[in-house]
Amino acid sequence: MTPSESRPATRSINRERANGIGRRVGLVIAIVAAISAAVAIVAIKPWATNPFHPTKTVRYFGVYEPDAPHTYAGIDQFAHAIGTQPNLVSYYSSWHERFQAGFAISATKRGAVPVVQIDPKDISLASIAAGDYDTYLRHYASEVKAFRGRVILSFGHEMNGNWYSWANLHSSAGDFVDAWRHLVGVFRAVGARNATWLWTVNVIDPNNSIPDPAPWWPGDSYVNWVGIDGYYYLSSQSFAQVFGPTIVAVLKLTHDPIIISETGVAPDAGQPAKIDDLFRGVRSYGLAGFMWFDQNTQGRIWRISSPGAFAAFRQNAKEFLRPPAPTPTR
Numbered sequence: 572m573t574p575s576e577s578r579p580a581t582r583s584i585n586r587e588r589a590n591g592i593g594r595r596v597g598l599v600i601a602i603v604a605a606i607s608a609a610v611a612i613v614a615i616k617p618w619a620t621n622p623f624h625p626t627k628t629v630r631y632f633g634v635y636e637p638d639a640p641h642t643y644a645g646i647d648q649f650a651h652a653i654g655t656q657p658n659l660v661s662y663y664s665s666w667h668e669r670f671q672a673g674f675a676i677s678a679t680k681r682g683a684v685p686v687v688q689i690d691p692k693d694i695s696l697a698s699i700a701a702g703d704y705d706t707y708l709r710h711y712a713s714e715v716k717a718f719r720g721r722v723i724l725s726f727g728h729e730m731n732g733n734w735y736s737w738a739n740l741h742s743s744a745g746d747f748v749d750a751w752r753h754l755v756g757v758f759r760a761v762g763a764r765n766a767t768w769l770w771t772v773n774v775i776d777p778n779n780s781i782p783d784p785a786p787w788w789p790g791d792s793y794v795n796w797v798g799i800d801g802y803y804y805l806s807s808q809s810f811a812q813v814f815g816p817t818i819v820a821v822l823k824l825t826h827d828p829i830i831i832s833e834t835g836v837a838p839d840a841g842q843p844a845k846i847d848d849l850f851r852g853v854r855s856y857g858l859a860g861f862m863w864f865d866q867n868t869q870g871r872i873w874r875i876s877s878p879g880a881f882a883a884f885r886q887n888a889k890e891f892l893r894p895p896a897p898t899p900t901r
Contacts, residue, residue, distance in 0.1 A: 573580060578594070578760060582679075584589075584833060586694065588594045589700070595853055599639065599740075601751065603771050611850075614676055615853070621664075622707060624742055624815060628760050629703060630853070630854075630858075630859055630891060630892065631658055631659050631734050631830060631858040631860025631861075631862075632657055632659065632860055632861065632888055632891055632892055633657045633658065633659025633660060633661060633686065633752050633860065633861070633862035634646060634649050634657045634659075634660060634661075634862060634863045634864075634865055635660075635661045635662065635663075635833070635862060635863070635864050635865060635866065635867075636648075636649060636660075636865050637866040639660065639661070639662040639674060639724060640662040640664075640671035640673075640674035640685075641674075642661075642680070643674065643677040645865070646660050649865060650681075652736065652884075653881060653884040653885050653888055653890035654877075654885045654888070654889065655885070656681050656682060656683065656888060657683055657725055657862075658662070658682055658683050658684065658892070659683060659684055659686050659723070659830075659860065659862055660678045660684075660685055660686065661675075661683070661686035661687070661688060661744065661832075661833075661862055662686075662687060662688070663686070663688045663690055663693065664689050664690065665690060666689070666690065666691045666692060666694050666704075666707075667707055668790070669711065669714060670709070670711055670714035670715050671685075671687075671719070672717075672718050674794060675718055675720060675722060676718075676720075679720045684720075684721050684722070685722055685724055686723040686724075686725070686769065686832075686862065687722065687723070687724050687725065687769065688725045688728050689724065689727075690727065690728070690735070690737075690809045691725045691726070691727055691736075691737050691750070692735070692736055692737075693736050694736070696727075696737055696742050696746035696747055696749070696750040697746050697749070697750075699750040699753060699754065699849045700746065700749035700750045700752075700753045701753075702753065703750065705757060707763075708754060708757040708758070709760075709761055712757055712758040712761035712763040712766075713761055713763070713818065715758070715763045715766055716761060716762055716763040716765065716807055717766075718765070719765060720765060721765055721767060722765055722767070723766075723767045723768075723769050723796065724758075724766050724767070724769065725768075725769040725770070725771045725832070726750070726751055726754055727747060727750070727751070727796060728771035728772075728798070728800065728832070728833075728872065729771065729772065729773040730744075730747050730772065730781070730784070730787045731772050731773055731775070731781055731782055731784040731786075732773040732781055733780055733781070734828070735811075738867075739780070739781075739782065739839050740780070742785045743827060744786035745786075747785060748788070748789050751770075751789040751793060752789050752790075752793050755768055755789075755793045757787055765850065767795045767796060768785075768793065768795045769792050769794075769795070769796045769797070769798050769830075769832065770788070770789065770794045770796070771797075771798035771799075771800060771832050771833075772784035772787070772798070772799055772800070772812060772817065772821070773799075773800050773801070774799060774800065774801035774816075774817045774879075775816050775817045775820060776836070777869050783820045784817075784820065784821070785823070785824060786798075786821065788824050788825075791825055791827070794825065795827060795828075796827055796828050796829070796830060796859070797821050797824075797825065797827050797828070797830075798829075798830050798832025798833070799814055799817050799821070799829065799830075799832060800831075800832055800833040800834070801813045801814050801831065801833075801834055802835050802836070802837070802864075802873075803815070803835070803836040803837065803840045803848075803849075804837050804839075805832075805840055806839065806840050806841050806844075808840065808845075808851075809848060810848050810851065810853075810855075810856075812854025814831065814852065814856075814898055815856075818856055819856075828858075828859040829856075829858045829859060830858060830859045830861055831849070831853060831858065831860070831861035831862065832861075832862055833862060834849065834861055834862070834863060834864060834865045835863065835864045835865075835873035836849070836873070836880075837871060837872070837873070838872050838877075842875060842876070842877060842879070842880040842883070843879035843880050843882065844881040846875075846880060846883040846887065847883055848891075849861060850887040850888075850891055853891075854891070860891075863875075880882065
């Protein structure tokens, strides 16, 4: 499949992504009152006290632009606007779509690592685990291996949510685990050792059937990084409220590096202040970094456009990626 032939499939993935976010908007708005009530008791929550190790080391800052992977123009524009080149750049890939090596090369030239979210829409997870798609997977793995540079791969993101065919209430957690392990095994058999495996979950929300992701955990042998997807919808929300419970749940499973793999701030939530909070939260919780979702979806404006939001990104991104000061010598 040529890059031009893959474009309709990718646009479909982007629409599915937008639909998923749109459905989550409805879920979140439905519990505004509950969240507001919870603010008063945040101080006694174990995740609100933040018993983690803050970090000052070099971290990852990434972005998703809707024109990726077919052009790097949107990412370059974003980088110019905030005065910092992202060092992670993501795109969503439909099943049967080939690895976009041209995009990966463009990323590498700019000092970034490509992050690919492979989405098995309407594909049987049991069939993947049984090897029915091994021809496709071996070809994909061979393309990743031939690229030689580092590639971060994820599969079936937000599986503990309920808006995708591979996710909760639509496919079983056991089938997901089997499919994940099989996919990783195929890549290893091909020798694609340059792949870093990112297990991507949605933030926990038991009020809306988004459970602890533990049943979908493939095991440390099959995962290198953990990603958490979550958004600021309300001005009353903080990093600890949005991401804290899920970080705690993940740390019960693994001590792999954690990144916020997809996030944004609704304008009503106050983008400049929440962008500041996002950077502080990642640093405070000792996470590896985050990726900004810079696409508007179903009436929600996630793209930053206000001078204040751009200023918040410019100031924080430079500080965020600054190398740590050398240790004084005696």
